[in-house]
Amino acid sequence: MRAWDTEAVRCALRLYLVMGSVNTTRDPVEVLHQAIAGGITMFQFREKGTGALAGEARVALAWRLRKVCSQHRVPFIVNDDMELAVQVEADGVHVGQGDADAALVRARIGEGRMLGVSAHSALEARRAVQAGASYVGVGPMYPTRSKADAHAVLGPAGVAELRAAGIAVPVVGIGGIAPDTAAAVMAAGADGVAVISAIAGAADVRAAAAQLAAIVSGEQA
Ligand SMILES: Cc1ncc(COP(=O)(O)OP(=O)(O)O)c(N)n1
Ligand SMILES: Cc1ncsc1CCOP(=O)(O)O
């Protein structure tokens, strides 16, 4: 299992697709192929919400998506479920403040995997780092329809607050991010943006990913 040092994590966070079967009307495997072709740098399997797969069907989809990421050397993260992450040999897990305790997840997945933790304040971010987080996900940056129980909108100021408090770990912004807002999240101090609908819901997935990849790399305004 590849060890994920801080700079490798920072690079992986650049353009981070988060998706499950409920986030697209197409085959998620094909969407992932197109997103990788467009330039995503990490993928998170987030199978939750109304209509989400469960049981063997969920595990089977996780394996299919995991194999696509392996073929293209794109890091594969599992949302919430540390046992599924271990089962499908994921590169990491992402948990929120209402999920399993970050320190317990770190102990379960070992030091060779990434641990992402959601944070809505510098205090939560500091506690996540102390628990062993490899990166923190901060949001929602903007209003989102992809997470029914989202925290109050923070805006890019939520990222700037962490940096002003001296939080130096890799940070990714998430929530309602689109081509016209991604640059502001990066300018606030994020190392990358995490998106669901801006890519998974796009008519042309590859083009949507490529546009965001150009923006976060500074090649396009
Ligand atoms: C990269 C990233 N950041 C934040 C989240 C949100 O996680 P969480 O607060 O646990 O909410 P759910 O996604 O589990 O509904 C995330 N998934 N990924
Ligand atoms: C998982 C998650 N965590 C905070 S907002 C959000 C949903 C992001 O989805 P979208 O990019 O479609 O707004």
Ligand SMILES: [Mg+2]
């Ligand atoms: Mg969660």
